[in-house]
Amino acid sequence: MLKLVQNEWMKLWSKRSTWIMVLLLVLIISAGIGIMKWTHKTQNIGIEEDWEQIVMNELQFNESQLLNPELSEVQLAYYEGLVEIGRYRLAEDVPPFEPDSMQQQILNSYTMLSLVTLFTVIAAAGIVAAEFSQGTIKMLLTRPVSRWKILTSKYLAVLLFGLLLIVITVAASAAAGFFFLGIGEGQFLAWNGSEVVEASFWSESLRMVGLSSVSVLMITTFAFMIGTVFRSSSLAIGLSIFLLFAGTQVVFLLADFEIVKYYLFTHIDLTQFYTGFMPVPDITLALSVTVLIAYFLVFLIISYWTFSRRDTTA
């Protein structure tokens, strides 16, 4: 199996498009941070304001949210945490990270994972379909290796690629943040349910990246399935990217119906339990994880079943 994954990895990196994707990822992230610094500098944003004023404004907004009757328990707990942290900062004189700091960029790096989704989907869509369109599938399947092993090696190669891109995203955010913005002052604080504690911004960053990675995994697995079933990478890329954007919109359309609770895109963004932005407020983390696992298994079962059953006529 290791040798098969090695094969897939070799093929992946022998394609110029793979290197271009990595290059683009690094460029876009660095350019984003560079441009942010440049606009802030030219427009004098965030330089004159003092942090106490900003925290005060946020605190007022968060306190008003606590009075919002439409919020769910999960959201109330979230705003309660924010309010406690805001009060603690003002009382104890503990400033947050400046927006223009390496630390804040690392904390925000999870928002860049949609790019990773895009690139990993391209790899996942093509990894089976391209063997069919190039005609190499006949060379690949007339070997003493059963089909499920070949499919597994391809899936693992895609997951590894996704993981690598995620690491690159965080590393590029840190590097560009350090280069353009430098290490800023401040302290990350967390609310553990009963008191405000000082926490590492690294562990918070990793948690958010980890939760966002679940969405990368789901969309990638979906693209892998479409590419395997229909043997067309363009269809798989198109459909996956379309769903990535349209899927979330459909959540709002379905919001009043019970079925929304079993819909993939209601649950795909697990960071919603830590950012308070919940399109369907009355779901829980446990329900989300269950629904996601169910979809994940269905995607994989369909992929394996078609790949190992169907006659190869390409």
Next chain:
Amino acid sequence: MAGEPLVQLKNLSKTIGDKNIIKELDLTLNTGEITGFLGPNGAGKTTTIRMMTGLMRPSAGDVVIGGKSIQADYEEAIAQVGVIVENPEMYKYMTGYKNLLHFSRMHPGVRKERIDEVVRQVGLQNRIQEKVKSYSLGMRQRLGLAQALLHNPKFLILDEPTNGLDPAGIREFRLYLRKIAAENNVAVFVSSHLLSEIELLCDRIAVIQNGELIDIKDMHSLQKSQYLIVAEPAEQAGEVLKGIGFPVEAHEKGWIITTEAEHIPGAAKLLVGAGLSLYTIQPYRTTLEDQFLEMTGGGQIAEARAK
């Protein structure tokens, strides 16, 4: 010449929808022997080969290679097989060497030294580190052969292997196949519709039509010893030849007799002695093409439509 039975097609059938594409094929292939697989387009050659290589599942029957069933022991059965498909499709964006490395990783026990050895055998050592997209068709064909030989297969399956090769390439390919069949005692199965090619290459041929095996012939016993005789006046020549007792057939130029070579000088003397003008005595061969058309009835397309 014929070695031991290595591959057996047993009652092999394929049904797609309600169409019987392949109907109960039975065929045995021996080590050291090259078997040609002939048939008009659409007869089921490719489907049969796909079932023999595990790309398609038989609807009924089995392919047994070296005692292992391709259905029950797929990995062990296919481990003995080297496959060259029509225009071997390689990963064009990788070098020839990386392509071979890729396939060698899928066979247990193929070492790097073996890759170098195969590369030398097919004569690609100067270009092996270049990307496959820069290769000519002939070089791709050689690379295709190299990947099929990596694991020292006992059984080689070739589907239309010489498509697109120039005459020198075809000749080289043929000599090479003969050599490995003889030296390594490999059973070879070649599908083609290039009859002249099959004629030169194979020890025997299996002919398929409409999914049925209609004939298996040994190429060495296929050719009867016949001679074309042209003499004037033709009528009289015919009389003389019949008088000697040869089986005589009319031909547009003269007469065809079926006999062994040692009787030819005597026949010539008698013809000249009878006062005839003798123009030509030459060995006469029916080509495989003639025989093939005879066997398949020629009008296979019309027949297929009528079905």
